[in-house]
Amino acid sequence: MRQSRNSCLRTRVQAAGAALLLGCTGAVWADGGVTFENVSAAAGVTYERAPTPSRLAVLQASIATSPFPNSEQPNRQANSPQKQHGAPGVALFDYDNDGDLDIYVPNGPGANNALLQNQLAQSGHMTFVDVGAAAGVSAKNQDSNGVCVGDTDNDGDQDLYVVAAGFRNLFFRNNGNGTFSNVTQSAKLEGYGRNASGCAMGDVNGDGLLDIVVGNTYDDWTQRKEVFFGFGYTSLQPNELYLNKGGNVFQDVSATSGILNIIAGPPSIYFGGSYTWAISMVDYDQDGDTDIVWADTQGAPPADVSQERSAIRLFENDGTGFFTDVTHAAGLAIWGSWMGLSFGDFNCDNSMDFFGTNFGRYVGGVVQNSRWLLGSPNGTFTDPQVGDLQGTPFGWGTTVLDYDNDGDHDIAFFGDDDAFFFSIADNPGTILQNQGCSANFTWDKTAMKTDHRLRQVQGAVSGDLNNDGFEDLVTVATYRFTPDENFRPLTQISGPTGSPFDEVARFQNQFTGRITPGFTTYLNPQIFNGDLAIDLNSGGNGNKSVNFELVGSRGLIASKNAVGKSNRDGIGAVVSFTPAGGKKVLQPITAGSSYNSVDSMIAHFGIGTTATGVAEVLWQGGNRTRLYDVKAGEKLALPEIPCNFAGNSSRNAYRKCVKDSTGQLVKKGIVTQSHANRLEASALRAFDEAH
DSSP: OOOOOTEEEEEEETTTTEEEEEOSSOOOOOOOOOEEOOOTTTOOOOOOOOHHHHHHHHHHHHHHHHHHHHHGHHHHHHHOHHHHOOOOEEEEEEOOSSOOEEEOOOOOOTTEEEEEEEEEEHHOOOOOOOOOHHHHHHOOOOOEEEEEEOOTTTTSOOEEEEEBBSSSSEEEEOOSOEEEEEEEEHHHHOOOOEEEEEEEEEEESSSHHHHHEEEEBBSOOOOOOHHHHHSSSSSSOOOEEEEEEOOOEEOHHHHHHHOOOOOEEEEEEEHHOEEEEEEEEEEEEEEEEEEEEEEEOOOOOOOGGOOOTSSSEEEEEEEOOEEEEEETTTTTTSSSSEEEEEEOOOOOSSSSSEEEEEBSSSSSSBOOEEEEEEEESSEEOOOTTTTOOOOOOSOOOOOOOOETTTOOEEEOOOOEEEEEEEEEOOSSOOEEEEESSOOEEOOTTTTSSSSSEEEEEEEEEEESSSSSSSOEEEEEEEEEEETTTTEEEEEHOOOSSSSGGGOOEEEEOOEESSSSSSEEOHHHHHHHEEEEEEEEEEEOSOOEEEEEEEOOOTOBBSSSBBBBBSTTTTTTTTEEEEETSSSSSEEOOBSSSSBBBOOOOOOOEEETOOEEEEEEEEESOEEEEEEEEEEEEEEEEEOOOOOOOOOOHHHHHHHHHHHHHHHHHHHHHHHHHHHHHHHHHHHHHHHHOOO
């Protein structure tokens, strides 16, 4: 039992997986009490991830020679293909501006990328129709992996950038009528045809235009020497940063921005490269500019840790778009096979935290747990490990969400992987429940009704698909398999760990040495193309939420009193919400996180049964917008009002700036007059409190 946020005691009694509230009046926060159910089939989703023919052929050629001598095992594994069914991410965004979230998911060469239009606005029911080909974003000839979205030209609709392995990247401009145009060449965004994993958008130089960063891996995914031989094979590829010059024309500033040549060693070997699985842009230190963080994997243990190939790389922005590598200073030079990133505020201390997915506890004889890292006001991070969980499973995609609307950030992550000789299957779809803004997490094993261990999940995102006030989950798998008699506990290999995940950690053996002595024989497991899963939140636990859609005002507000500065999506801003009597929780708006994916950019805050609260936005550049008396269940636009209530000494001048700004927003149809009046009243109240 612990004290609740309105000074009454909260008692949680678990009964049949639901939380019952006893002995309190007023605002209360209940953990759990909701479940996720896969409704993809009922929603009309038929997506399948097609394999990459060149990589699949390498795998099939090796399998065809089975049985082969046991002595060949190391080379066979190192020469097996990386992700023969690709590395798909997934994005949630409202491409047609009809008020519901749509889904974009990449596919392999010869298969259409899918743009799944949500029919909620059209029919009142959350079903999906694939309009990717008709909309012009099928990218059928590309081996697509990661995707990032954002309004790069500030015209009111979101554009698409899709990266690939061994193909040129593609950029699609949203035409605003349900279609897109491929403007890759005129935008100068083809890239170099490297093996890209993911991308992210953010405004690195504060000009109100979204820039794009691309994460790359190594030179040839038809083999995995870089993974299994570590530094014995060193053809890493540099990451790329493209500066938006306006008019949807970009300039490669990788070499001048400070993100290149970050690994020590002879340039003739490393080429400034990095083995990056996930990349994001976020204002980690809340100083009003956009920083870059990416997750590097180490593959096999490095021969020389000074090469630092296994760190979480953090690049601090000086405000102009020049970055300094502060990985060591921030405490993030942590060895591991990092693969996914998500951001939030786990202990409600107003500092940015993040979760990184990793290799897990059960494979390879080493402990590389997926885990949370806690930020501090001085920009450093601490690693509390995983507490009573002891160990965590393999992870790729991850998302931070308040799945039970109890007012604190929880974590969802998914994983499993193909290791040639076996498929790791230890992650059923993990929901880590935050215990009252403490950053102490427990596994809510009853929340996920679908067992995702049989899906090799890559991208994972969250957002409210059916507009019921609870966040749902969307995941994409590279392939699926049917378990057979060779589906075995991983604890037979690693031994019991004391973790609750011991009971579900399994592997599907794909080869065996038991049939022919001295030889390795293929077991012919049943493997299928990957799929897309929509796990719908049941809601109904009595908790409420509030939601905010940011509107940056660059190009919307321009007068002698005020000039809008932030990109239209508000990407790079940090939103916070303080429920009455509760703790402030912050959430960054990102356009690239998880593994190669994009969460909904609608800022969602669970508030339990609290009636009201206060929202605040830290915009890029440092201005703040505050909105008082937000009511439970409200879904509001929060536009950038480029007037600083904390930095302006004249109330009259500040009032004129605010009134001018809201007036222009009303004229352009961004907000109603009543909402403008509410924003003005809150702005003056914020000014008075600040002074």
